[in-house]
Amino acid sequence: MECPKCKKGTLVKARDDIVVEGVKLVAGLEVEKCDRCGEVVLTVEQASKLRAAAEEAGIWGHGIRLKRKVSRIGKKWALYIPVDVERMLGLRHGRRVEIRVVGKRMVVETEE
Numbered sequence: 001m002e003c004p005k006c007k008k009g010t011l012v013k014a015r016d017d018i019v020v021e022g023v024k025l026v027a028g029l030e031v032e033k034c035d036r037c038g039e040v041v042l043t044v045e046q047a048s049k050l051r052a053a054a055e056e057a058g059i060w061g062h063g064i065r066l067k068r069k070v071s072r073i074g075k076k077w078a079l080y081i082p083v084d085v086e087r088m089l090g091l092r093h094g095r096r097v098e099i100r101v102v103g104k105r106m107v108v109e110t111e112e
């Protein structure tokens with residue numbers, strides 16, 4: 001299957017750790033991962049299982065944490081947003097977001 005993000009890579013089976021708020025919810029989960037950009041695509045079933053595990057661990061609401069590498073587009077730094085996050089937040093082209101820096105954290109919040 002073609003990668004929904006970069007459109008160039010192919011989704012292949014891979015194992016990934018799902019870490020939320022420093023708690024490893026699932027180790028070595030079999031996910032579909034792009035062989036080119038590293039995008040991880042969770043199935044609806046996996047996403048709801050992770051949600052249940054996060055609720056059980058009392059950390060739901062803090063969000064699913066996925067590791068990403070910072071890329072460079074021309075002279076600027078870029079972070080690709082996973083498709084799952086895009087869907088959760090209802091992101092679309094031109095939607096405004098607010099970026100705050102809190103210590104070592106960068107918080108990106110969608111504006112209403």
Ligand SMILES: [Zn+2]
Binds near residue numbers: 006009035037039
């Ligand atoms: Zn890709």
